[in-house]
């Protein structure tokens with residue numbers, strides 16, 4: 001069986017050959033015109049202005065929809081391979097309307113919790129759990145399957161992930177506790193105070209507009225991890241905003257140093273020479289795994 005290092009290295013090698021779709025000059029022009037017509041919202045307005053279907057159509061319709069998503073989906077299996085083989089409780093923090101994390105961890109995590117700050121996203125997540133999703137995840141499943149080589153159909157992948165789902169939580173990374181309420185849960189489920197693994201992708205820097213807010217957001221995320229547990233974090237560096245559909249949202253312009261400083265401040269391992277930390281950065285998109293020190 002290959003080691004997790006070998007898997008990540010082989011994925012890094014494959015990344016060199018991955019065609020991340022770059023915008024052509026005429027597309028850049030039309031992007032600039034589109035931007036002028038989009039409304040610019042603050043990060044705090046995610047709860048009232050976020051449009052789940054516009055977001056999903058913009059970034060997840062096919063795996064080629066967006067370079068950042070391609071990068072995350074491509075490296076996620078290799079990063080997840082570094083987690084313990086059996087995970088009792090996993091939380092996807094700030095999942096938005098997306099379910100690619102539960103699908104990717106379906107074989108390892110027994111109890112999967114998902115969450116978001118915006119009610120419309122919590123509703124979209126719940127509808128997927130009830131197999132009433134307004135969005136078709138087939139293409140993303142095929143992309144995940146091609147990286148995993150698991151030979152499962154999208155229906156099998158989603159069926160297993162759904163059976164592992166336990167609850168949809170209302171979260172705010174600036175509040176204490178971060179879990180503010182339960183939007184949906186299956187019968188007889190207790191919500192853990194801390195989790196063995198917390199995943200959070202494009203959330204902490206997108207919830208923030210300043211470094212102070214980002215520090216608070218990381219503190220909130222880390223407070224949800226058990227001692228010895230893991231954080232899997234994905235995000236974007238050096239960006240002031242992101243956009244989809246008719247909306248743009250401001251975000252904190254994050255640097256790679258800030259990513260590490262904040263983890264360190266919250267008792268997380270940032271020593272690349274150990275097994276407890278690994279970061280991969282490409283085209284200003286990063287994905288990392290960090291273990292909480294005991």
Ligand SMILES: C[S@@+](CC[C@H](N)C(=O)[O-])C[C@H]1O[C@@H](n2cnc3c(N)ncnc32)[C@H](O)[C@@H]1O
Pocket residue numbers: 043044046047050093094095096097098116117118121171172173174200201202203206207208
């Ligand atoms: C860009 S989306 C990322 C969604 C998803 N994780 C993904 O990878 O596509 C950012 C998410 O952060 C959530 N968010 C914004 N402010 C937040 C806060 N204070 N606490 C928790 N989540 C927040 C938003 O509601 C939104 O769903």
